Every structure is written in structure tokens, then in C-alpha cells.
Amino acid sequence: MTSAATTTGTKSSGLSNKQRNLLSKVMVTGVAFLILLLFLAPLGYMFTTAIKSDTQMSDPNAPPFWPHSKVTFNYNGQELEILQVPMPNGSTQELAALQKTRTQTTFIDPQNPEAGEFVWEGNWRTLEAVYVPDAQWQNFQKAWTDLNFPLLFRNTLIIAIFGTFGAVASSVFVAYGFARFDFKGKNVLFTILIATIVLPIQATLVPTFILFSTIGWTNTFLPLIVPHYFANAYNVFLLRQYFLQIPRDLDEAAAIDGANPLRIFWSVILPQSVPALTAVILFHFFFAWNDFFAPLIYLVSKPELWPLSVGLQKFNALYGRQPNLIQAGALITLALPVVIFFLAQRVFMRGIVFSGVEK
């Protein structure tokens, strides 16, 4: 884009460098803004849908974007719908429909109910209703209880926290082993470790499932937690790269003081690796929050153990008629990871680059 922007300016005649620069800035930023707008538009859909009423969702004539509801008028204890009625003099007036039939409708004027009823000839269905903006904030509360979010959050957090602990603790050990010790076959083992990145989970799933079901672990959290206690390629790779950048002088100084490798690891390496550790913790936490396939396999017949991912999918499949609650549920589901991301974005994005580029 740098390039595209400069070419716009090169051949134009009368512009000064400064003007060209400004023009490029406006164009590039404008394009980026437009793309961003399209990119984030589905979130706008999610949010506005989440606060729409059920009636608006099923009303094709309702305003499509912002939540609205029909204006009604309370007349002698009856909620009357207000319609836009064409008057004989050519204007339209907003009147409350008292009795609706296909050929004629009885209206009263909400501004002046004492004026009494009057009749309009024609099908009331051809008349447009009157809408006012009206956000249904209580939909979030409804989604919260209907999807049983407290339970889903509890399950997701258990899986995420215990899994993250194991994944990080084990990966830190393994990465230290690969980064600081020299032994026969190390390079072969490291290559195998990296190669496991492309190994599809499906290739190992059937025997693993049979194993877990034999020892009674299906329909428990264990298959979603325990396998992460044995390190994984992404984490080890990132941490090892990071450890390699820590100068060896410090370990050696500690070694001369009589510290064994475990002690060096604990008091020299780990304290200097906080950014890498944070990145790895975040990666696994998000992975666990996101994971759908494994919980579907191991917990599908145990709704009380479902994490958010499975709970939201099942709700979506069963309650397709309530898109507003589904979108409210989606918003609740994505809120925590997105907020954590915004808070920790720098360390997180650096971690991505670190594990993806520095190969």
C-alpha cells in the first residue's frame, strides 16, 4: 500500500510534496477505514439484533437495523396498535386501531380519545405501523439464564485454567531442555516436535477416545485437560526461542555458585521470561475458550459439563426462532477473550510474530 499510494502522486503535476503526502494519507487511511467498517459490520448486526424484541424479529415491516417496537395506545385497559391512516384531506394521521377487519377498521385518535370512534374503509394490513426506537436490554439477562451461562462459564473456566496451567508448566520445562542442554538426538527430537504441528487430531482420535472411555474419562473434563500436561509444539517453540536469547553468562555464573539446572531454571530463566510466559498463557487460555471439537467429542451427552462453545452451538441449533437471544449469547461468549485481548494485545501480538516468523 505504501507503493500504491506513492504511485498516485508520482506523475501528478501541480502538487507539492507536502500535498501529495497528505493526499496519500487521506486515501490510505480512508481505504483502511472502509475495510474496517465492513470487517466489523457483523458485530454491529450482532449487537443490534441482541437488543431487538421477539416481535420485531418476526415482523418483516419493522425497521431493519435499529431495535424498534410498535407504538401502542392504552385505551380502557386495551393495548391498541397505532397505524398511519390516510385521511380524506390527503394527509396521514397516527391513529389507534380499536377494531380491525379486512374491509374496515375502527380508529380512535390517541391525542383526543373523547372525539370518539371513526371508521376507515379498507384493509388495515395495508397500513404501516408506527415504530419507536426501543432497545431490549433485558435480552442479555434472558440469554444469561436461558443458556445457563453461569454453568457454561464455570465449565469453560475449569477447562481453561487447569489446561493452561499444565500446558505452560510442561512446555516451559521442555523448552528449557531444548534450549540449554546438549545431548545426542536433540535435533531429531526437536524436528519431530515441530512436525507434530501438522499432525491432524483426527489421526489419533479414535484410539485416544477408546482409551479414555475404557478408563472412564469420557463425560468428564479430564480428556480436555490431562493431554495438555505434556507440552505442545507451539508453546515449546516460542519459549525455546525466547530462552535462547537470554545470555548464558547468567546461567554460568549461577552454576559456578553451585546452583543445579533446576535452580537456574527457576531463579534465572523464568524471571526473565515473563513476556513469553504471558504470551503462552494467553494462547492456551484462548485455545481452551475456543475449543469446540474436543468438548463435542467427549462431553456431548453431558450438558451439565458443556463449555461455552458447545452450549452456544446447541442453543443455536435448538432455538433458531430466537435470533436475538442467540446473538446476545454470542456477545456474552466473545466478551471475555476480546477484552483480555485488548488489555494484553502488545504481548500477545508479539508472541504471534515470535512463533510465526522467527523460524
Added chain:
Amino acid sequence: MAVKDQSSAAAAAPAAAVKPGRRAQTKQQEQTRWGLLFISPWIIGFLVFQLLPILATLVFSFTNYNPVQPENVQFIGAQNYVTMLTDSKVWKSLQVTITYALIAIPASFLFGLLLASLVNSIFLVGTGGFRTLFYATSMIPVVAAGVIWAGVANTQTGWINLFLSALGVANPPDWLNSTVWIYPLLVMIGLWGLGNLMLTLLAGMQGVPTEMYEAAMIDGAGGMRRFRSITIPLITPVIFYNLTLMIIGAFKYFDLAYVLKNGTGGPENATLFYALNFYKNSFEYNLMGYGSALAWVLFLITLALTAILFWSQSRWVYYAGDKRR
């Protein structure tokens, strides 16, 4: 790469300094002992959760194992593999997977390059904010993303078709129920997860020495020319890495297909991805022997594709200083 080399050099240096002989030998033994101790969690995990299960999958693939009646298990030779050859669902799932990959991968790279170039541009005002926001959608859990886009693609209330109608499109597609339009929809949802691609491409672009651009400008190379002849070749390692993950990813593609169509594989099997077909056979129809055969073929496919990609590397991937993995 550079870092990796440095490690062995650094490790070799103190060892060489010590006189060869008994002391060096015990030092070496100690290194091995500690090294293996530290990596042992991975070795155990690799054996228990990867190597042995892969071999077990191969064994199961020659049986008719069914978890409902495990006692009736029998070896049936290569029967499962023969069945696969004539199973129209298998061929359909391969077709679906490849179709998706052929659309999604080029689209992802085009869009990823566009985003990376934008946030790399010196003319972009508010670079940090744009980068964060373009990345943020990658943090949305995949099920939530599927649910949101299923709504956005709804023919009545979804914003895509409202937008298309506003533009004057007479019959906007029924994205979720069309055997054709479901693919662009899946690709669009996939673009929401491009954060990692964008960031790694961006880092690659930032690693290109500015002198190269300056030299090319003196030679009169225009913007597109510089992008094609300098930027792209120099970021081929990043492209290679992401391409490998994406191709393998297509064969593992499951979550969104499952969420959008509730695991039915519809419309008319248009979302019956290879991994979904594997899931249905193994865990819905309980044909775990057959599922194992499907899994082993998947394993062989990924192995072959990875091998081809690595072999092709020398032809198009540029490594500065010509250092290879």
C-alpha cells in the same frame, strides 16, 4: 535460524574449552541426563498421545470396531479401505474440502496481504489502532463467529442481503442453503480469523531492508513492481509457513461447517468436509473401524502434502543467506 545455530555454538564452546577426557565425558552425561529429564514430559506425551495412537489407528482401520459392541470386533483386512473407494460421501468430502481450499487460501492471502500492506503503510494514520482492530476478530471464539455470521447471512434479517438489496441486487442469494454460495460465506467467516496471517506477513514486510526499496526506486521501479519483485520474494518464508498451515487446516476444517449447518453437512452435502465425514462415521454412526481408515488416509494426505510443500520450497521460498531449516 540464526538463533538456533547460536545455541549449538554456545553449547559447544565451553565443552571444547575443557580438556577432552573423563571430565568432559561426565559433563556430557550430565547434560544428557538433565536435558532428557526436562524434555521427558513431551517425550511421554508424544508416545502416549501421538505415536502409539497413530499406530493404533492403523490397527483399528483393519477392523470393524464398533464401541457399542466392542466384543464383536473382527479383523476384516483392507475392507474399510476398499469401502472408502466406493463410498460417494468420501469422494464428496474430498471435493468439498478441495473446493473450499482452492477458494479460501488465495482469498486469505490476497486479503492478508492487503491488510498487512495497509497497516505497514507510512501513510496510514492510527496504525496501532487499525492493527489491533483488524486482529481483534481473530479473538472471537469460532462458535460465536459462526452464530453471528449465520445471522448476518440470513435472507430476511441479515445485513448482507439487506445491503445487497439496497445496492439494487434483485435476488440476493440464500447463503446458508445454497450449494454454491455457502462457500463464499465460509470464506468470509474465515477472513475474520486472519489476524495471525496479517501479523506474520507484516513482520516479514518490516524485515525487508529499506535499502532494497531505495535501490529499486533509483532503478525506476514503480510501486506494484517493487511489491512483486522485492516484498513478495522476501516474505516467501512467511507465506510458506502460513500456506502449509492453511492447506493442512482445510483437511482439519470442522467447527464452522458444524456450527453453520448443525453438523448435517448440508445443503446437499456441500459442507460435508473430510473431517466432518470422519466425525459422523466415527462418533455418530459408531463405525470406528471405518473412521480409523478415514483418519489414516487423512494422515497420509497431510504427510504427502507437507512433503510436497517442503520439496517445493527450494523452488520458490527465499531464505536470506540461503540457510535452510
